[in-house]
Amino acid sequence: MIRLLDRLSRPLLLAMDPEQVHALFLAGLRLAPLPKPEADDPRLAVKAFGLSFPNPLGAAAGMDKNAEVPDALLRLGFGFVEAGAVTPRPQPGNPRPRAFRLLADQALINRFGFNNDGMERVRARLAARAGRGGVVGLNLGANKDSADRAADYVRLIAAFAPVADYFTLNVSSPNTPGLRDLQAAAALDDLVARCVEAREAAARRRPLLLKIAPDIDLGTLDAMVAVVKRRGLDGMVVSNTTIARPATLKDPQAKEAGGLSGRPLFEPSTRLLAHTYQRAEGAFALIGVGGVESGETAWAKIEAGATLVQLYSGMVFKGLGLIGDIKSTLLAKLAEGGFAQIADAVGSGADRWARTK
Secondary structure, X not given: OHHHHHHHHHHHHOOOOHHHHHHHHHHHHHHOOOOOOOOOOHHHOEEEOOEEEOOOEEEOOXXXXXXXXHHHHHHOOOOEEEEEEEOOOOEOOOOOOOEEEEHHHOEEEEOOOOOEOOHHHHHHHHHHOOOOOOEEEEEEOOOOOOOXXXXXXXXXXXHHOOOOOOEEEEOOOOOOOOHHHXXXXXXXXXXXXXXXXXXXXXXXXXXXXXXXXOOOOXXXXXXXXXXXXXXXXXXXXXXXXXXXXXXXXXXXXXHOOOEEEEHHHHHHHHHHHHHHHHHHOOOOEEEEEOOOOOHHHHHHHHHHOOXXXXXXXXXXXXXXXXXXXXXXXXXXXXXXXXXXOHHHHOOOOHHHHHHOO
């Protein structure tokens, strides 16, 4: 039924404004009486950050900014959901239009600017689902006009520790002016130190991850990984959207400002993932995100070093059936490679991906 609805509705939806379509998607998930998904094959089960996942496929941040439909997304077959990004105070984000669909490139550009309902409303929604199970993490951001952005992250950790399963420190969105400055070594070390202290003092200790931009050189990556190791973070998310505009882009909307996601992000983000895996040296687990649009691209992330994989843009172009397709392909790849479980394949192609240009 899901596949039929996808085929019938996709031409109409692709002709509409992307942000309007997303609002319709969320409304549909709120109203649809979705059944529980079939149990995943045990070979897809993954453990990371001290948490257990029925499969490695997650809904990336941005799909459910305000934690309105995490349980519906889990019923679609995702192994986990990352809500957000959320900021302490509500903010409207940047002026519309701020989302653009590059059909010729199977890509999206957004400059949302952390539009969200704010800490209080999002926390109430997560508190209301207590006891339902499933891993629901939270992507954390800072308010655009905050005088102390690190303090925003600290405040969010304290507020959400009882209701979120893990936290991702988002210092890599290109759509909040100056936010990526927090990736610089000294600023990042201060931010992470303060967030770790907040995590240890919180009502419940939660895994803490760092999400990085793809637009960094390897020297910057070295410094960031060193901070993650030294401060004892639980993992990294590689990567956010890119401000680069590859020469291969064909769609005229490629000129729009904002973060580029989708197919053109796959290779650079996967290459950076492999470099991060090499530098992590097993000290922490990685989530791979960027350009996942098929079972093959999800498998490539795992080979490059991802224990978990997230997607968002791929569903815009491939529909809801993509979730099941990816899981089926992952099982086939495990059998083909002689791997007993996902963990056995993680990083098996990292050296190869790190050598790509």
